[in-house]
Amino acid sequence: MKIALSTMADEVHDEPSFLAFLEALRADWVDERRKEKEQPSSPYGPGANGWENHTIGDFLDAAHSWADASADGLQFYSVPQNPWCRMAQILWMGKIYE
DSSP states (O other): OOOOHHHHHHHOOSHHHHHHHHHHHHHHHHHHHHHHHHSOOOTTSOOTTOOSOOSHHHHHHHHHHHHHHTTTOBTTBOOOSOHHHHHHHHHHHHHHOO
């Protein structure tokens, strides 16, 4: 059974688990590119795997924007104490944050 990327991000606790998450995020992006080539999604919404940000610039901007907005926590989000987990969550949000 495949673990959801959001769950993987929340479970990151050290460098090896961060690298496993990073590899899964990369594989998800590659899979979406393949799917989009075969059957493009609407340009006004997320891609086949939920990627909102389709360029590295948009991805990094979204990750930074969410990290900045959530630095002190949010209504339904508490900043984890573990910096590896926080970094994984920031990258995960780069995928889905608009």
